[in-house]
Amino acid sequence: MSEATHEEATGAAHGAAPVVFFLSDSTGITAETLGNTLLTQFPGHTFERRTIPFITTAVEACRVIEVIDGIAATGPRPIVFSTAVNREIREILSQSKGHFLDLFGTHIGRVEDALHSPASGEPGKAHGVGDAIRYQSRMTAVEYAIEHDDGQSIRALERAELILIAPSRCGKTPTTMYLALQHGILAANFPLVEEDFAQQTLPEPLRPFVRKCFGLTSLPVRLSQIRTERRPDSGYASLAQCSYELRNAEEMYRFNQIPYVNSASMSVEEISATILQRMQLHH
């Protein structure tokens, strides 16, 4: 295709990035998740993203159409990812002048065939409160994670399903919180500090639970960057200190046969998925 068309389509030229809509009759999380997975396949492009959740009536759907068509009239055709479940809503949304991708409707027929039964047609149950038990377990796990963040409490460590250990700023806290919130896992996290390395041993409170431990490491440069954000020009953030702590942490993991992963180029989601797989923790 010609460069001109390309620029027109991507807006790369005059910053008119195409508008991407994530539409849903529920939270819009599913539309955002798959939509963004597809968009990340086009790294050269920039997009303006808009999520419109809870589109539950024909009137609301028609208003959304007006917004999309208004944008289509003056710029590149918007890309529209929809996970609307309700057939009427889906049909209205499909009428817009945007590129309409029906992430739900495209697949539901196949699942109906596989199960030999019709879809209920009721939206939003994916992220609905569903069973109160799951809600409870998540709330309990988040509170456990807060109480046991950064070694704050060694109480009830025997209840932990996972104890994440690492030097400061390797990603313990967000990973622990993600595992608690998304998977209801009782996870504590514990910092590795100077004296642990001096003694070359696992922090005393963790020794009974070595089989629950999982280690994080990083790259000295990356860790130094992150620590510099917090304490510029500190010994704590120096490359030498970061190298020293990471080298010793990795030795400690290996010596105690604690599985570990280098989080330097990973997202919280990737670190969490790796831990679930390696520790066989999927609920």
Added chain:
Amino acid sequence: MSEATHEEATGAAHGAAPVVFFLSDSTGITAETLGNTLLTQFPGHTFERRTIPFITTAVEACRVIEVIDGIAATGPRPIVFSTAVNREIREILSQSKGHFLDLFGTHIGRVEDALHSPASGEPGKAHGVGDAIRYQSRMTAVEYAIEHDDGQSIRALERAELILIAPSRCGKTPTTMYLALQHGILAANFPLVEEDFAQQTLPEPLRPFVRKCFGLTSLPVRLSQIRTERRPDSGYASLAQCSYELRNAEEMYRFNQIPYVNSASMSVEEISATILQRMQLHH
């Protein structure tokens, strides 16, 4: 269809629930998210779920096929949701004896057309660390949320983008954590207690920030259930106390024109999406 086929397909009869696979060359989160959205359309059915992330080589893909075919040989055909990006991996996975739903491949062509450019074909960037800035902002937000959980700190409340208020056990903590982790939002949460209701006023530290406040309420029965989990047969968990606190909290929200939502039948995702929409907080 005949009831027999139905039972055979769903396994409802002899508890042989069909196995559902979520396959990915990345975390598997996208496959789980859309796959579960589709499955929740079949509330009568039960499923055995298996996520296999990080399938990055042909050899691994072939091993997965063997697992699926082994199950297909002895029970109902598994349902296979895949978001594998790599074409070779996708083609191998599509050869299994399960019902194969290619959640990525089905849509990528449309997006290529819309953008007049080819997909990069590189997996996993959706949940990749991407920009270190986003990672930083999430980490900062999670730490802010931990420090400001349940009114523990009123320091730096002026930095908060959102202050979630509610009586105990209405869902403040998991919602705050979800908004921090998934959206990098600086959110504090603050409990409403006896004396606040007595005085009929917003807790003093919050008064300068009333425009940042969002309230949660619940149903007395639901709140009483949740509180009973924590303190059985306590006044705290009694229906009378729950009704009293919720009634007063709602009055306080209305009096101070604080937007609020009833979280009783909502998931953390739904509460969060509602708050983002009402407070215009989407980043």
